[in-house]
Amino acid sequence: MKKLYAIALLLAAGTLAFGAPPKMPVFRFENFTTANGLPDNHVFTVLVDGDRVWAGTENGLAVYENHAWKSYTAADGLAHRAVLALALDKRTGDVWAGTMGGLSRVSGGRIESYTQLNSGLSNDVVYGVSVEGENVWVATAAGGCRLNVRTGQWSLYNERNTPMAEIWTYAVSATPTKVYYGVWGSGVLEFDQKTGRWDRYDDPDGENEMVLFKDQGLIHEIVTSVSYVDNILWAATYFGDSRYDGRYWHNFLAKDSGLPSNFTNVVKGVDGKRAWFGTDKGLAFYDGENWAVYRPSLADGKPEMTVRDAAGKITSVAVATAPAHNYILGIDFQGRDIWVATAKGLSHGIHQP
């Protein structure tokens, strides 16, 4: 008996020593396309509101409720059929949609749209939107905007009143303390709600696409997505990703992390330690040490999940499903489940115990 116990202990120790893969979340993905109700397979963004899920597609805004999709189009008042960004006002349940033709507010089924012609919105191409209290922050192709829904006043942020070198704002993440803009070619802008001051974070390598100083600042100037959670900023670029704690930067590149590609469309922080990344080569999760990647295999398209531990060892996990496509554009959470917007469908990752 003692012998058997010793063997078991040895086996266990051996497993640890030889790098048993860390436990990472496993999902069963259910995918939605036009075949089962989506208005378009090109899904730019996804938003979870309790039991409802909103999807911004190239051909309308869709909401999934009670196992059925309902779509809103320009004929319903949507500013444009292509919906690029979504944000929820958790207090009122209103959904704000950034589109290629303006900003829309969906409230109790009624849609009000704001454009550069009928309102103070600076530009009709709205890439990002974020709700903070009574303010709706917007990232447009001509700078940032803030709409105060109580007063109806618009405030515009551009090269004239911020350190923005380019005005092509691509993403925004607003909280009561800080607001971050991801700017295409101008790094990250930070607005301090208390002081009203703007700061700018740039890639210390400038516009050089080589990384000379890896953790000394933002990984690249072309910022595609920002997510500010628990006082931690997560920033995605087309050349890697960054985490900033207010003092130190930590950057992630495909060559030295579990990131499947540097080309990152979206990042969404779970908290200060964990985040999800949507790249052109799959969906990735980082738990603070280890990485998991979920995708159809680049080689044969079959469902694939790989885990990379802190030491860099990569292990495959057998899975039967994967997100609808590798080109990931949007991410949101529904409890332990995940919803993923891809270039060819919307995926619901159902967490497996």
Add this chain to the structure above:
Amino acid sequence: MSSRLQNAVGAVLAIMAAASIAVALWSDHTARAASDDGENYASPLEVLLSPDGARLYVLCEQSDEVRVLNAASYASIKNISVGRAPRGFSLSPDGKRLFVTNSWDDTLSVIDTAKLSVAATWPVSAEPSSVVEDRAGRRLYVANRISNDIAVLDAATGVEEKRLLAGRGASYLAISPDGSRIYATHIYPNPSPVRTGLENRMAPESEITEIDAARAVVVERIPLHSIAGVFHVAISGDGRLGAVAEYHPKNLVPLAHLEHGGAFAYTLTLFGADVGKTVEVSLDELERYASQPFGVAIAPDKSRIYVTCGGSEIVTVLDVVRLLRFIRGHKGPFTRDLSASANYVVARIPVGHNPRGLTLSRDGRRLFVANRLDDTISAIDTKTNLVTATVKLAGPTTVSAPRRGEQTFYTARYSFQGQIGCSSCHIDSTFDGLTWDLEPDGFGRDIVDNKMLEDIKDTEPYKWNGGNPDIPTECGPRTEKYFWRSETYDNLTLANLAVYVRSLPPRPNRWLQAGGESTPAQERGKAIFERDVDKFKKPIPELNRCSYCHSGPKGTSQKLFDVGTRKPTDNTGVLKAPMLTNIALTAPYLHDGSARTLEEIWTVFNPDDKHGRTNDLTKDELNDLIEYLRSR
């Protein structure tokens, strides 16, 4: 001078003399007409019974009070001063607190009904118009007319939790008997969601906003097609039938066709399980209209619906069994069928001037009606449908000229078949958010936006084309010729009406900061408004400066200009510069309402800088200009 001309001149002089005397008497700058001796009329707007039926609470809009009467003897118990121009009130479910929304000072008065005194006054939002408390006593809901939303407050502290988007001009609220739903209505139509270029020629759209009281979120918006002007909403005791009082304007055809039924249908929309889909039913009858429905009450046993009709000065009584039988037995729509109401309207009870709010006793036997413009309460026996008492509220004993003018403004008695009064389009002496085809010059010609009346004194000429040199002309011959198609005013009536219209003051501007201070954006916008050189240092010709045409304290030079907005269907492009007082409230804009927002005046309709030099402005600067205009 011919005798005809002498008579005409004499009539004009008489009008002007009467107007001058009345203006001299009129010095009180409140929202409504004051008495000859300066004492305010009570102007009862709403009534409520205490849960035990012993007290009658009367909301007095002009004297800024809640008056408490003994509901049996009608003896006065107490007058409680509240805020300015109270517009709505309701009791807490236990009857211990009475909440009052004060529309002109943006406050909520909380009255302790045991002490009959104001226990708290809370700041709320822009022009609070009604209030309800949820059944749990946890939250208050306040409908804000100017900010177009429903504020959700902590019922214990008055602290605002959030605001829910409502219809434009959110004004009236009701809670379902089980407390699960709150229904809100609004008096101006919602803006068109889609830009087609023909928004000003599309039928208006309104809604009943349905709120889940447990979560305090909007869960549904019940559409009211072709409706503009939705007032009180009532829910039956079993929760299966709802009714809203509303106007169904026919603004897309010339108003000159009044004799063809061309101005309004006055209707109820029914909703709830009893009717399934919403059903709109007419209150009008053949050759007589139920003008300007406002208050709605449903009998506790759901046998009757009572509707006050402010312009017709009646209470319309509908038999619910017959109404439901009619709806189920006939194919709609019923809106334009003037014979329909004979199937379900069982009485039209004459009451006082401009009846508004109404309330039923718990047993449904007694109905009380607030007659706003003669300071009375009508008590009606619902078995006989007869007025059993007309209770005169304490106050002025004479009827002043402005007060008579206000009565004329609100009544429909002068128009063909009692169809419309001034207030049909100028709701609560404001506007209606609609464009109208007024003149008999062919369908679709000379479409005009309906303008705000407040502060129009001394801004002549009137009409968009400046065709009327003064208010008596605007309100007299024009109105008689095109609108009433019926009885004309005598000289004194017209003079009184003109005095009343001239007396309408502007409401407080909600975009100025406390103390009337401007924001930095408003200051920057003011500089743009007043500039005489453009951004390229080129002088701006006088006619292209904002401040030239929109000069003076009210923002009008009172002159006519062509700002390049003439449409092929317009008879002229030369238009009077409209005043700017509270311009932020009065969308749509331009003479024909083709600009949905202030921004569109310049982003869409000013390609050649004829409507001011603006095309050199950046978006930030245009936003600043608009921030300034909103503060006017």
